[in-house]
Amino acid sequence: MFNLVKWGILSKVLPWTGLFCIVKLGMHWLDFEPWAFDALTGALFSAATFVIALILSGTLTDYRACEGMPSQIANALETIKDTNHTIAARYPDYQPQPLQQALTSVSRSILDWLKDGKEFTVVDDSIDRLNPLLAEILVIDGCAGFVNYIQSEQAKIRSISRQMCGNRDTEFLGAAYVLLWLFLGGSIVALLLIDAERFSENLTVSTFMFTLFVYLLFLIEDLDNPFQYDGKSSVDVGLSPLENVCLKLTIVETPKLE
Structure with a gap:
């Protein structure tokens, strides 16, 4: 519950909430709250909520697709490692260490990039760099099927890592942010200008709504780049599968048939 990463977005929102309270208090003291809550204001808040929900839903869908990418790469690397050990067990003259070291290099390069x-x-x-090592396996009689299988996993690693690169460098819903900022800006202005009979109630509800809107905005921006890893994001995709398989690959084993 007290994980600082989990509360990271809220810690970034609270200073803006404090600023909103100060502005709201200042406008109340200046008696500059000309609006009353009516059907039009309610429609504005409803539209803002709809836009946030729409963009958040789309961003979450893309985030979920990205969430499994490190596991898919880790599975492909481990599958190649298992195939490499199978070849070593079947052909005692084959040395699996070079390919396993190359797989370790792949996993480490992906982690270093991210x-x-x-x-x-x-x-x-x-x-x-896996290709010359696969060519050496082709020399062994009967291993062409193994090479084809390894190459399919190699292509999977290349494809997924390039998808991760594209997701990291581009925004999922870049154009939608314009609409989001327009409605959120209008809603915040409305919260500042709306008057109520009891100011304490007005301030409390307005503050909670402002915090909610800004929190969701920060959350969407974090979800929009799931491979950030700059210490500022609270919702980066976990890399533990890649880290675990990298650790496994450093342990060189040569299984032999009994």
Whole structure:
């Protein structure tokens, strides 16, 4: 419950909430609250809520699609590792260490690209370095099927990592942010200008609504870039599957048939 990452968005919103309260108090003291809550104001809040829900739904859908990408890459790497050990168990003269070290390099390059902001070319290069090692397996009689299977997993790693790169560099719903900002801006202005019989009630409800609107805006922006890893996001996609498989790949084993 007290995980700081979980509360990260709220910690960014609260200063803006404090500023809103100060402005609201100032406008009340200046007696500058000319609006009353009516059907038109209610329609504005309803429209803002609809726009937020629409964009949040679309962003969550894309985020869910991205959430499984590290696991898919980890599964492909581990599948190649298992195939590599199967070949070593079937053909005692085959040395599996070079391919396993190359797989370790692939996993580490992806983690370095995501976490340390390195160029994506290091990922492409590490995946390409698998090809000469696969050519060595082709020399072994009867291993063409193994190579085809490994290459299909290699293509999966390349495809998913490039999708991750595209998702990281582009916004899912960039044009929709214009509509979102328009309705949120209008709703915040309305919250500042609306008067009520009891100011304490007006201030409390307006503050909660403002906090909700701004929180959802920050949440959507975080969800829109699920591969950020800059210490500012609270909803980055977890990389534990990749980290775990990278650790496994560093343990070089050569299984033999009894």
